[in-house]
Amino acid sequence: MEDHKIFKQRVKAIYAMLLGVFALFIVTAFTVIYLISNPDVFEKSKPEAEDLEIIEEEDYDKIENGIHVRTGLVEAEGLMAVVNNCTNCHSAKLVTQNRMNKERWISTIRWMQETQNLWDLGTNENIIVDYLVANYPPAKKGRREVLKDIGWYVLKE
Template sequence: MKRFLLTIALMLSLGASYLGAAEKEIDSKTGLIIAPGFEEVKTTCTVCHSAKFITAQRGDRQTWLSIIRWMQDTQGLWEFSPKLEDTILDYLSKNYSPEEETGRANLNSSDMPPNPYEK
């Protein structure tokens, strides 16, 4: 009986956690998260580069702003209106922030094999 109750409790807690985790809708063509600002990012950013450049990056608002400024200074990206820039930065910093977990955690140096090139 205890095992049965434990199983039921575990199933209920797993079900509740699944319901609590909102799945993000992903655009099938670009791979970008569909959220406020998606259309602006899609039409502005993918003119010059693949959306994979965005999905592979992580950054807070300041990091994304520095990437935009770098593209404006060195890659010929035009200057955005303040409203468009805010919309893009809001979208990127919310949906592609450093807090988003992607992949595995980095290995500790103690878990790494010895470097054969170190003396």
């Protein structure tokens, strides 16, 4: 009878120990999984996602030295109409690298509308064309402009 009791106690003790080890294993496993899925738990200095968004929004349409940084377009009247309508399908470089007169800017827009699914620009069209002509006109010719307001010397004998 005594032996039986001792045996029972031992079984209980081993059982309790195994349960403890198992519990410890579970806790460790969950901690590891948690840390793997949240690698920056310990980096408290990192700004929150919301802060990051605010910073990005502030810089999104930043102008530096008269240039809209995100697109490289010149800051001038109509800039945002161009940014919003002309940088969706291709890089703004395609715009800034081109220099055309009013007629050719309009026909480029018509061509994109007819063949590239460019939408009707509505009242923005005039704003956009004015912006393009003002800031991306045909490149100047190589020859210098005619001189004006020149003071002439009267030549003596």
